[in-house]
Amino acid sequence: MNIEHLKLFLRLAATNNISQAGNDLGLSPAVASAHINKLEQGLGIRLVHRTTRKVSLTEEGETFLPHAEEVISSIETARASVGVGQASPKGRLRITAPASFGRMHIVSAMKGFLSLYPDIQVDIRLTDNIVDLVEGGFDIAIRDAELKDSTLxxxxxxxxxxxxxxxxxxxxxxxxxxxxxxxxxxxxVILNGLETWVFDTPAGHINIKPKGNFRTDNGEAMRDACVDGLGIAMNATWSVYRHLQSGELVQILKEYPLISNAAIWAVYPSSRLLAPKVRAFIDYLSEQYGRYPYWDESLNK
Structure with missing residues (x-):
């Protein structure tokens, strides 16, 4: 059984796209398809359903997947133990991210990231819609919303x-x-979807439903309306830290912190064979932001 064929199969399981899986491993679509055919022939079973739009695993493919993951994981662990097998990140990295956060804190990180990994080509889509990673052919999503898809x-x-x-x-x-x-x-100033503000007070949690004559579905528009004096707003510190530094905005009600489990997440399909380019990007952002991100640190200077 060819190890490279197994690696390709794992990428195919993560992307549901032969062309993308092949591209991730430096293979043309024709060669990638031929490798999957050889793997199926060697096993004597059909691993994937093929359609004109995408591929999906057969029942046998789903059964085979965790065993293939174990094989590759064991091999990579063995190679790493003797100091070999460190794949160089390369290829096209397709990212989707929230529009405002992406523009302010991901695009601005690209210069440093690409200087470290010049063989990676970044393709980023900025949208506030939650897109399907597999359907959209994305390697990774940056999100500030709760993860609801258990396959990710x-x-x-x-x-x-x-x-x-x-x-x-x-x-x-x-x-x-x-x-x-x-x-x-x-x-x-109210952001659609966040109509209730929950505060931590000495008397316990208090829910406030703010009122106002301006609401929006865009975080930057909410912030800018707040700067223009249209009202009081709940903002993420990553969005307003520069405005707080300049004095265009001031923080109030500091004694009553907001209750929120919000966080910035990197989301990707569940596969043990995480492409080196994806791992490199996640590690880079994690190092850039950290437990105490620079936008929060700047407010205490």
Whole structure:
């Protein structure tokens, strides 16, 4: 049994796309297809269903998959133990990420990443929609939402701290709320999907449903409306840290921290044979952000 054929099969199981799986391993679509055919012939079973759009594993392929993973994992472990088998990251890396976070903190990280890995070509799609990684042919997704698909693996890259912000102009006109309950008497800028703000207070958790005459589905628009004095807003620190530094926004209600489990995640299909380019990207972002990301650190200077 050819080890390279097994590696290709694992990438095919992760991507459901022969061309992409072959590209990840430096193979043309024709050669990749031929390798899968040889693997099937050697086993005497059909591993994949082929259609004009994509491929999927057969029942036999699903049964074979964990055994193939064990074989490759054992081989890679053995090679690493004697200092060989370190694959150089290369090829096209397809990423999907939230529009605002991607523009501010992923695109800005590309110069450093690509200087370390010049053989990788990055193709990034910035969208606030949750896309299907397999259907879209993506290697990895950066998300700030809860992972709901159990077929995916998520690695936490950094916390996603939320705070209450307001512009100095708004404070001059309407004053500063002294407690979460006071927000009921103020105009707030509301992000769709986050209509309830939960605060930690000495009396326990308090839920506040803010009201206001401006709401949006875009985090940057919410932030900019807050800067313009349209109201008080709940913002992620990664979005507003520069505005806080410049004085365009100020944090309020510091004594009542928001309750949130938000985090920035790297999400990828579940496969032990993680492509070197994907592993390199995840490790790079994890190092860049860390447990205490630079956007939070900058606020304490």
């Amino acid at each position: 693996i998520a690695r936490k890259l950094s916390p996603d701290k939320r705070i209450i912000c307001v512009s100095p102009d708004y404070l001059k006109k309407f004053g500063e709320p002294n407690s979460p309950q006071d927000l009921r008497d103020h105009q707030c």
